[in-house]
Amino acid sequence: MASTQPQPHYFVPQPSKWPLVGSTAMFFLGLGAAFTMNHMEMGHYALGIGFAILLYMLFGWFGQVVGESESGLYSKKVDMSFRWSMSWFIFSEVMFFAAFFGALYYIRVISVPELGNMTHKLLWPDFTAMWPAQVAPVAPEHFTPVAAWGLPAINTLILLTSGITVTIAHWGLIKNNRAQLIWGLAATVGLGALFLYFQVEEYGHAIAHGNLTLASGVYGSTFYMLTGFHGAHVTLGTIMLLVMLVRSIKGHFKPDSHFAFEAAAWYWHFVDVVWLGLFVFVYWL
Template sequence: MSSTHTSATPYYFVPAESRHPVMAAAGLFFVILGAAQWINGHQWGMYSLALGLVWWLAVLYQWFSQSVQESEGGRYGYKIDLSYRWSMAWFIFSEVMFFGAFFTALWWARAHSVPALGSLDNALLWPEFKAAWPTVAAGATASPANIVEPFQTVGPFWLPTINTALLLSSGVTLTIAHHALRENHRAKTIRFMWITVLLGFVFLCVQGYEYHHLYSELNLKLTSGVYGSTFYLLTGFHGFHVFIGMLMLFFITLRLRKGHFTAERHFGFEGAAWYWHFVDVVWLGLYMLVYWT
């Protein structure tokens, strides 16, 4: 939401018919078609995937640009602001459920699946199996036939702790930027927004370096039993969400530089901030449950 509202602001804005939804769906069709064919060995699927992504991103750019123009044109009133807030709240709730499923998978593997494999019922099938977590001890990979390569687990020091400090710091700088915007200090807002975006970028660089270290030195891979699969699913999807949140904040910063948003009306800023703080909270859960335990 933006700020340039006039006395003619409608009670509720109804947009004209738009081609954007069907065009975005068409782009996603080629993405899914290409991905499905590519992973099944058809090389043309790679080109379909690339075409679909470019198509989809171009449609999103046009769609978002139109929304920004409508907002800056004073067409969005209280009801639209309220609908955006509810939409963002439900979107974040869906993300909570998304990560909740992966956290539940981690808990189920540790508390139920691994102990069950080491129970008396399975003793005849895997007599040498050790029901221990992390599944790195000899025989504890649910693979007595040694089809899972030996690997080492990862602790909280030092890269995960550095990334925790980076994300927590970014939450602080984002909050400072928000308060500065509410006080109409635009230059200060933009300065701290750039710092927040930079901290998010550094987080991704550190995580990339961590992944390289894990693969090359600890031999911890996505195929390293249930420990490796849950580790990379949780941290990898979180890293993707950090990337999306960083893009949100980047484009909000560009809009701030163009003079968009005011101290009174700036939900575009607030929505991105909500998402970023959600990403921070998820990382704290990952840091405690994946790296420390």
């Protein structure tokens, strides 16, 4: 039976089946994606199998890690390795979004003005070098850009508020105030879900009433690329915080040992900061 006392040495887990299970899930997901893109009926079945295996792996592997943590098998050295791992993961996400923001900068500051010079005027006389570009060669149809001071502004307020509520939850954990921890996390999860609901509403309005799609030239593609990937990250962050909420209700985490909660909070603050950049450079300017 595992000891409940923290171990003095670095924890080395036993050989595990979960990497093999995850690889199998990735195989079926890749196969299903390839079949689906080639309009083969079996692609949907392969994707379903892949997602089922992936969920089985996530529940099984994460459950094993939670059990090891609650059994006191992780020492301070393990805790430090977790912190470095999460730090590098968030850094990779920063670089991920930096590439997209860099693409947006290149398009707006270099490409669009270049297409409006005298040389390109001979090829596309109707093109006006202004953002967002509305006519050929950039956009085949006119569209309405998404205004900043509507749902995007409301979503900005929601995410900023969620950053406060997750911090309040963290303070409650440090003070060993379980009620403050749980209610702060519940509020954060609710705000994350509300953000996603409003983003779906925004997309629906932009497509139905603004004629803004992925085919709406470079504005449409960059808009949905940046906001869509951010929405995916909000979804992941909300799921992470929901798991932290369930674990908190079960009595997990201690004031001096709760890195899993901290990792989810770090990720959520990262999501908040990225949204501020999106609001300024995609919606506002």
